[in-house]
Every structure is written in structure tokens, then in C-alpha cells.
Amino acid sequence: MLFDKFMIEKKVCVITGGTGLLGKRHVEAxxxxxxIPVIISKTQSKLEETKRIFTDKYHLPIEIFSADITRRKELEDIKNILVEKYGHIDILINNAANNPKVEASSANMQPLHFTDFPLELWEKDIAVGLTGAFLCCQVFGAVMEKQRCGVILNISSDYGILAPDQRLYRVEGIPDEMQKIKPVTYSVVKHAIGGLTKYLATYWGDKGIRVNTLCPSGIYDHQDKTFVEKFVKNVPMGRMSLPEEYLGTILYMVSDASSFLNGATIVIDGGKSIW
Ligand SMILES: NC(=O)c1ccc[n+]([C@@H]2O[C@H](COP(=O)([O-])OP(=O)(O)OC[C@H]3O[C@@H](n4cnc5c(N)ncnc54)[C@H](O)[C@@H]3O)[C@@H](O)[C@H]2O)c1
Structure with missing residues (x-):
């Protein structure tokens, strides 16, 4: 049956940043x-809350680990626990990133002129979004290599294929130097994630490991009305996405339903990038 190919029963699936807005939906998928979702995130209380919500709904095992994905040793410890308990690690979803949100006071979503963008912030953003994904591929990919099977899904963004439109973030009546801008690091990390995918998709192509990229677009999260109005003008479907609209594609991309999908980039943006 075709639908059976979408099932990943008892497969161990590591999800970084699985307590965030989109990460929670990957857990659900x-x-x-x-x-079996294995959620790696930084805050223990959020991990426990996410586990409680989904245990109540699904009554299935969920593993949670509070760890920093930029630290290889912490990832190695998780890998050892999982291999000891389950004997296999089947899927990795590299999702965690410093996601600069327009409505929040993210450290990197500030009025930072490109020429003054602090090196420290550059290093922090690259460390989580790119180095973290690289380390997870190394650590969990090593198990997949031994098994000669596995699936890696890297979460990029429409900003992994397009430049950010800074006009979206401008607020009328505020001087230029006070305007928030999408940071350079977001573009660099999200484009680089696509490179990591292509590299590994060829490196591991004949070793039973598939590696792909998903590019979600702006997710509606109660952003300011003016921002939303400006944003949706660039979307043929005339709206932002909802976090649950990625579930079907996530499950497709990590299951045998996509058994010949490798090195691919799937863009889900309501048509934004073709306009
Ligand atoms: N929200 C959007 O509109 C949107 C759009 C396109 C792409 N994306 C991408 O989707 C992914 C998730 O976005 P989100 O909006 O859910 O982000 P979020 O900020 O809500 O969640 C980020 C998660 O990453 C975790 N995290 C951060 N640093 C970590 C570290 N060093 N070690 C371990 N965990 C760490 C956080 O604890 C949190 O669980 C990101 O890669 C983002 O770039 C988001």
C-alpha cells in the first residue's frame, strides 16, 4: 500500500530545536x-512541556535531551545513549537555528548596519545554524553510515534561495539607523545549509543515506498587522503559512515515500519565490 511507505514506525528520529515554533510540528509529523522523536533543545522546561503535550495526544515514546548542538561531546553522549537503548538512529532533522523574528527582540534582528555587524554575533549564528547541523551530521551520520541507511533533512528557508526583502521590516517614521534588518547571518546560514545537503547527498548517495533540504517560508505567528500586509503582497497565495502546513512534506521527506529523493530542495512558500 502506498500509504504504508509514509510510516516510520519505531524509527529513531533526532530533531534539533524540536521545542520551537516549527520544530514542534516536526515532532508531530x-x-x-x-x-520515535528524539528532541534536542536548550531549555529543559520547554522540552518537558513539549513531551507532555505530545505524550497526552499520541501515547507514544518521546525522548528529550537538553543539549547545545554546537558542542560535539554533548551530541556524542546522546548518540551513545540512543545506540545503547535502540541500536539504531534512522532520521535526523537539522532544524535548530538562531531564527531572527521580526516581532521579537532577537539579538540579531536589530538595527545592525552590515558594516558594523558584530563578529561575535556572526560567529554565534553560524555556530548554531551551520556548525550545529554539520556536527549533528557527523555524529548521527556516523551511525547511519554503519547501518548503511538513514535520512537527513536539513531545514533551510526561502531565504536559503532568495535575498531578504529588507523593505518588509521597515517601520514608517523611524530613522534609517534605527530600522531593524534581517541579519546577514540568516542568508549565509540558510544558503550554506543547501550546500551541506548537496555535499552529503553525493558523498553518502551510494551508502544508503539520503540528504535533502526543506525551505519553509514565513510562518504566521501573530506578527504585526502592517508587516503581514506587506509580506503577503509578495505571495501569490496571498497569505503566510501555518506551522502545520509542513507536516505532510516532512513525513514524506523522512520516510520511504521519498525513497529516490536525494540532494533535493523542496520550497514551500505559497509561490513567493516564483513571483
Ligand atoms: N519561523 C519561520 O517563519 C521560519 C521560516 C522559514 C524557516 N524557518 C526555519 O525553521 C527552523 C525553526 O524555526 P522556528 O521558527 O521554529 O525557530 P524557534 O526560534 O521557534 O526555535 C528554535 C529552536 O532551536 C533551539 N536551539 C537554538 N539554539 C540551540 C542550540 N545551540 N542547541 C540546541 N538547540 C538550540 C531552541 O531551543 C528552539 O527549540 C529554523 O531553522 C528557521 O530558520 C523558520
């Missing part, structure tokens, strides 16, 4: 396929 894995549970819909009856897989």
Missing part, C-alpha cells in the same frame, strides 16, 4: 508516522 514523526509521531503521525509512529516514529
Amino acid at each position: 514523526v509521531l503521525e508516522g509512529r516514529g
Whole structure:
């Protein structure tokens, strides 16, 4: 049956940043396929809350680990625990990133002129979004290599294929030097994620490991009305996405339903990038 190919029953699926806005939905996609989500995130209380919500709904095992994905040793410890307990690691979703949100006071979503962008912030953003994904591929990919099977899904963004339109973030009546801008690091990390995917998709192509990229677009999260109005003008479908609109594609991309999908980039943006 075709639908059976979407099932990932008892597959161990590591999800970084699985307590965030989109990460929680990846957890849900894995549970819909009856897989075992292994959520790695920084804050223990959020991990426990996410586990409680999904345990109540699905009554399936969920593993949680508070760790920093920029520290290889912490990832190695998680890998050892999982291999000891399950004997296999099947899926990795590299999702964690310093996601600069227009409505929040993210450290990197500030009125930072490119020429003054602090090196420290550059290094922090690259460390989480890119080095973290690289380390997870190394550590969990090593298990997949031994098994000669596995799937890696790297979460990029429409800003992994397009430049940010800074006009979206401008607020009328504020001087130029006070205007918030999408940071350079977001473009660099998200484009580089696509490079990591292509590199590994060819490196591991004949070793049973598939590696792909998903590019979600702006997710509606109660942003300011003016921002939303400006944003949707660039979207043929005339709206932002909802976090749950990625579930089906996530499950497709990590399951055998996509058994010949490798090195691909799937863009889900309501048509924004073709306009
Ligand atoms: N929200 C959007 O509109 C949107 C759009 C396109 C792409 N994306 C991408 O989707 C992914 C998730 O976005 P989101 O909006 O859910 O982000 P979020 O800020 O809500 O969640 C980020 C998660 O990453 C975790 N994290 C951060 N640093 C970490 C570290 N060093 N070690 C371990 N965990 C760490 C956080 O604890 C949190 O769980 C990101 O890669 C983002 O770039 C988001």
C-alpha cells in the first residue's frame, strides 16, 4: 500500500530545536508516522512541556535531551545513549537555528548596519545554524553510515534561495539607523545549509543515506498587522503559512515515500519565490 511507505514506525528520529515554533510540528509529523522523536533543545522546561503535550495526544515514546548542538561531546553522549537503548538512529532533522523574528527582540534582528555587524554575533549564528547541523551530521551520520541507511533533512528557508526583502521590516517614521534588518547571518546560514545537503547527498548517495533540504517560508505567528500586509503582497497565495502546513512534506521527506529523493530542495512558500 502506498500509504504504508509514509510510516516510520519505531524509527529513531533526532530533531534539533524540536521545542520551537516549527520544530514542534516536526515532532508531530514523526509521531503521525509512529516514529520515535528524539528532541534536542536548550531549555529543559520547554522540552518537558513539549513531551507532555505530545505524550497526552499520541501515547507514544518521546525522548528529550537538553543539549547545545554546537558542542560535539554533548551530541556524542546522546548518540551513545540512543545506540545503547535502540541500536539504531534512522532520521535526523537539522532544524535548530538562531531564527531572527521580526516581532521579537532577537539579538540579531536589530538595527545592525552590515558594516558594523558584530563578529561575535556572526560567529554565534553560524555556530548554531551551520556548525550545529554539520556536527549533528557527523555524529548521527556516523551511525547511519554503519547501518548503511538513514535520512537527513536539513531545514533551510526561502531565504536559503532568495535575498531578504529588507523593505518588509521597515517601520514608517523611524530613522534609517534605527530600522531593524534581517541579519546577514540568516542568508549565509540558510544558503550554506543547501550546500551541506548537496555535499552529503553525493558523498553518502551510494551508502544508503539520503540528504535533502526543506525551505519553509514565513510562518504566521501573530506578527504585526502592517508587516503581514506587506509580506503577503509578495505571495501569490496571498497569505503566510501555518506551522502545520509542513507536516505532510516532512513525513514524506523522512520516510520511504521519498525513497529516490536525494540532494533535493523542496520550497514551500505559497509561490513567493516564483513571483
Ligand atoms: N519561523 C519561520 O517563519 C521560519 C521560516 C522559514 C524557516 N524557518 C526555519 O525553521 C527552523 C525553526 O524555526 P522556528 O521558527 O521554529 O525557530 P524557534 O526560534 O521557534 O526555535 C528554535 C529552536 O532551536 C533551539 N536551539 C537554538 N539554539 C540551540 C542550540 N545551540 N542547541 C540546541 N538547540 C538550540 C531552541 O531551543 C528552539 O527549540 C529554523 O531553522 C528557521 O530558520 C523558520
